[in-house]
Amino acid sequence: MRAFEYVAAADVNAALRSGSTADARYLAGGTNLVDLMKLDVERPSLVVDVTHLASADPSLAQITELPGGALRLGGLAHMSDVAWDARVRDRYPFVSQSLLLAASGQLRNMATMGGNILQRTRCPYFRDTATPCNKREPGSGCSALHGVHRTHAVLGTSEHCIATHPSDFAVALAALDATVRVRGENGAERTIPFTRFHVLPDAHPERETVLEHGDLITAIDLPALPFARHSLYLKVRDRASYAFALASAAVALDVENGTIRNARVALGGVATKPWRSPEAEHALVGRPATQATFAAAANAALAGAQPREQNAFKVELAKRTLVRALTEVAA
Numbered sequence: 001m002r003a004f005e006y007v008a009a010a011d012v013n014a015a016l017r018s019g020s021t022a023d024a025r026y027l028a029g030g031t032n033l034v035d036l037m038k039l040d041v042e043r044p045s046l047v048v049d050v051t052h053l054a055s056a057d058p059s060l061a062q063i064t065e066l067p068g069g070a071l072r073l074g075g076l077a078h079m080s081d082v083a084w085d086a087r088v089r090d091r092y093p094f095v096s097q098s099l100l101l102a103a104s105g106q107l108r109n110m111a112t113m114g115g116n117i118l119q120r121t122r123c124p125y126f127r128d129t130a131t132p133c134n135k136r137e138p139g140s141g142c143s144a145l146h147g148v149h150r151t152h153a154v155l156g157t158s159e160h161c162i163a164t165h166p167s168d169f170a171v172a173l174a175a176l177d178a179t180v181r182v183r184g185e186n187g188a189e190r191t192i193p194f195t196r197f198h199v200l201p202d203a204h205p206e207r208e209t210v211l212e213h214g215d216l217i218t219a220i221d222l223p224a225l226p227f228a229r230h231s232l233y234l235k236v237r238d239r240a241s242y243a244f245a246l247a248s249a250a251v252a253l254d255v256e257n258g259t260i261r262n263a264r265v266a267l268g269g270v271a272t273k274p275w276r277s278p279e280a281e282h283a284l285v286g287r288p289a290t291q292a293t294f295a296a297a298a299n300a301a302l303a304g305a306q307p308r309e310q311n312a313f314k315v316e317l318a319k320r321t322l323v324r325a326l327t328e329v330a331a
């Protein structure tokens with residue numbers, strides 16, 4: 001690991017001042033950043049520890065009630081605390097499930113909301129500085145295109161990058177239409193709809209979100225959505241625990257008298273960003289909650305897939321994952 005300066009920020013303003021320094025990185029749980037620093041992928045000259053900010057403003061690490069039944073998750077709240085919160089489990093089961101199906105107990109006790117949605121891809125070439133990677137070193141090439149790409153994306157890819165977005169939690173947030181609250185260098189707060197937070201790789205896979213350098217995530221708002229009580233996060237992976245998704249689905253359904261009145265669908269493990277599927281939702285709403293409808297929705301969700309040789313299986317796997325998730329929620 002390279003030498004770096006370390007500062008523990010006492011409050012948000014101090015963090016923003018330090019965080020705006022060129023090559024500075026915020027340190028939250030550190031479960032992704034420190035990993036990548038050891039691999040020499042991340043090379044910050046300054047590490048700004050934000051874990052003490054909650055002493056000055058406890059709401060940064062808490063879950064707060066908002067009017068109408070919505071919830072605000074502090075940017076520094078831990079995955080475990082959010083996953084086991086009774087309000088989250090009751091109002092948004094798929095949010096809780098997406099967190100509990102990720103990483104391990106120890107990691108979830110350290111990792112935070114902000115760090116989770118900013119975690120970097122697990123593409124092995126991104127993590128190996130001996131190989132070309134456009135995301136790590138813009139313009140160097142993509143080793144995965146003609147290399148090992150079994151776990152890579154089939155949706156939202158470009159000729160410059162086919163890396164899968166790794167977060168499970170982010171898939172539930174995309175389905176939910178969550179909002180990210182951010183404070184920038186000038187201290188002003190702004191909000192970003194979650195479905196616009198991550199960007200497609202296109203020609204610049206090194207850019208993954210709409211954040212500016214130095215922006216600090218202060219909270220994630222979960223909107224009130226009564227039918228999210230009928231939701232599920234289903235994750236399919238190589239091992240039953242401690243593995244990233246090969247395919248996953250976050251779904252919520254509002255079914256009355258056998259007809260689907262409203263639906264939310266997002267996919268994970270198969271796309272370059274958390275993948276909301278308006279096509280699947282369109283195929284569901286107003287239709288009977290039957291296997292035929294669910295299969296049509298799955299076909300619509302994967303219609304734009306661009307598989308490669310080793311990851312073609314993901315198209316069928318994602319369809320089956322989605323159909324099973326919809327079947328379970330409808331039941």
Ligand SMILES: Cc1cc2nc3c(=O)[nH]c(=O)nc-3n(C[C@H](O)[C@H](O)[C@H](O)COP(=O)(O)OP(=O)(O)OC[C@H]3O[C@@H](n4cnc5c(N)ncnc54)[C@H](O)[C@@H]3O)c2cc1C
Nearest residue numbers: 026028029030031032033102103112114115116167168217
């Ligand atoms: C072995 C292993 C298995 C895993 N399995 C899974 C899995 O199955 N599913 C899954 O979803 N994840 C998995 N993870 C990833 C894990 O969820 C992330 O490492 C974790 O959520 C990152 O959170 P953190 O707080 O530790 O972030 P950090 O490592 O502290 O930060 C990550 C990035 O976010 C930035 N950052 C952090 N907080 C803020 C903020 N408030 N504002 C602005 N920038 C910020 C940092 O500068 C850094 O760039 C796994 C990780 C490991 C090590």
Ligand code: SF4
Nearest residue numbers: 123133142161162163
């Ligand atoms: S898929 Fe993306 S992250 Fe992986 S090697 Fe190619 S450019 Fe790098």
